[in-house]
Amino acid sequence: MSTPKDRTPTSQSPTPEETAGLLRELVSHLRQNRTQLREEWARRITRAQLLTAMTEEEIFAEATSVYDNYVEALETGTFEALQAYARNLSERIIPRGVETHEVVGIVLLLRDVLARSLFAKYHEDFNKLNRILDAYEPAANRIANTVAVGFVQERERVIRQQQEAIRELSTPVLQVRERLLILPIIGVIDPQRARQLTEQLLRAIRTNRAKVVVIDITGVAAMDSNVANHLVQTVEASRLLGATVIVTGLSPEIAQTLVTIGVDLSEMATVGDLQGGIEEAERLLGYKVVELSEATGQTGN
Amino acid sequence: MEVPILKQGHYLIASIQSALTDADLMLLRESLVARVGKFRARGVIVDVTALDVMDSFAVRTLRDITHMARLRGAETVIVGIQPEVAFAMVQLGLTLKGVATALDLEEGLAFLDTQARERIDRA
Numbered sequence: 219m220s221t222p223k224d225r226t227p228t229s230q231s232p233t234p235e236e237t238a239g240l241l242r243e244l245v246s247h248l249r250q251n252r253t254q255l256r257e258e259w260a261r262r263i264t265r266a267q268l269l270t271a272m273t274e275e276e277i278f279a280e281a282t283s284v285y286d287n288y289v290e291a292l293e294t295g296t297f298e299a300l301q302a303y304a305r306n307l308s309e310r311i312i313p314r315g316v317e318t319h320e321v322v323g324i325v326l327l328l329r330d331v332l333a334r335s336l337f338a339k340y341h342e343d344f345n346k347l348n349r350i351l352d353a354y355e356p357a358a359n360r361i362a363n364t365v366a367v368g369f370v371q372e373r374e375r376v377i378r379q380q381q382e383a384i385r386e387l388s389t390p391v392l393q394v395r396e397r398l399l400i401l402p403i404i405g406v407i408d409p410q411r412a413r414q415l416t417e418q419l420l421r422a423i424r425t426n427r428a429k430v431v432v433i434d435i436t437g438v439a440a441m442d443s444n445v446a447n448h449l450v451q452t453v454e455a456s457r458l459l460g461a462t463v464i465v466t467g468l469s470p471e472i473a474q475t476l477v478t479i480g481v482d483l484s485e486m487a488t489v490g491d492l493q494g495g496i497e498e499a500e501r502l503l504g505y506k507v508v509e510l511s512e513a514t515g516q517t518g519n
Numbered sequence: 520m521e522v523p524i525l526k527q528g529h530y531l532i533a534s535i536q537s538a539l540t541d542a543d544l545m546l547l548r549e550s551l552v553a554r555v556g557k558f559r560a561r562g563v564i565v566d567v568t569a570l571d572v573m574d575s576f577a578v579r580t581l582r583d584i585t586h587m588a589r590l591r592g593a594e595t596v597i598v599g600i601q602p603e604v605a606f607a608m609v610q611l612g613l614t615l616k617g618v619a620t621a622l623d624l625e626e627g628l629a630f631l632d633t634q635a636r637e638r639i640d641r642a
Binding site for chain 1: 598600601602604605606608609610614615616620621622623626630
């Protein structure tokens with residue numbers, strides 16, 4: 219099986235043994251030149267202005283372990299260790315504010331740095347270079363893929379976790395006086411949570427025979443038309459059970475949103491803050507709050 | 520299926536026991552409006568505690584009863600709407616706008632008493 223020494227690439231695909239042999243050669247080259255290649259990579263990372271959230275020492279430390287894991291993946295051909303490493307790395311750097319494009323960027327830079335060093339080493343033997351690249355490229359692409367996907371999956375896991383936590387911020391319905399309920403809403407309201415809140419409130423109105431409900435939305439950051447409609451529906455449904463609803467704690471942004479999207483606000487009583495809302499509710503219920511007079515030692519009537 | 524209508528002082532109380540057909544609803548409307556005149560009632564309470572569902576015709580009938588009774592000098596209050604029914608109603612956009620509602624019979628009577636007092640105060 220003699221190969222002609224010309225410049226056209228051979229069209230025979232390499233046998234698995236040949237590929238393995240080429241990869242071994244490649245890995246030993248990468249290990250021998252570990253120091254310069256790693257430094258070259260770190261330089262490129264800084265030049266490309268990636269990982270700006272990390273210090274140079276941190277970048278170098280991470281670069282070292284990524285490099286070693288990269289070469290090991292090339293050597294063993296197995297990717298479980300790399301996947302585990304990618305998830306572990308992501309867990310550490312996501313809280314630091316590292317973005318997906320940065321992670322993908324640095325892995326691709328490493329791929330480039332290693333490829334260039336292969337060009338430099340084998341540039342005199344075009345055939346050999348091609349065969350080495352044939353062995354290198356699929357493995358390198360798979361590595362880039364594995365790391366990027368691992369990062370994204372970790373991000374998605376964190377997001378799901380946070381969503382669950384937010385949803386579980388359970389909202390109690392609190393009775394603060396006879397016939398007066400308070401529903402403080404905190405966090406993000408999605409349609410599912412809005413429905414749950416409404417059902418909970420209606421049952422509480424019936425159980426506590428409430429005549430007035432104060433819904434406080436100070437803790438709600440933003441409101442879209444869906445949530446606004448849910449709020450209006452909650453007010454209307456409460457009215458059907460004979461309860462008046464006072465909404466308090468509307469931020470300037472939410473006030474603007476409600477008016478802009480044209481929600482029917484005629485049935486919704488609002489007061490600026492929770493304190494004002496409770497005072498109004500007490501007034502509606504016929505309560506009057508009187509200060510105990512300490513000077514005379516008597517209670518006010 | 521006729522709905523029993525009780526007289527309590529100056530008030531009429533209609534207690535719906537089970538789901539009503541459209542014909543039953545119209546009959547109820549006629550009966551109530553007739554009796555408001557006959558007994559010179561000042562208030563009407565329609566108790567829907569037993570209803571699991573309220574469709575658009577039922578809602579419209581309650582609105583009609585309210586308007587007609589008012590024309591004959593009586594205030595109406597609907598009581599006993601269940602939480603699930605209230606939720607379904609607002610989702611379907613069935614509003615009882617302009618119709619007074621209260622939690623139950625006790626609240627309904629209290630409401631009518633307050634209304635009567637206010638009317639006397641105004642006079």
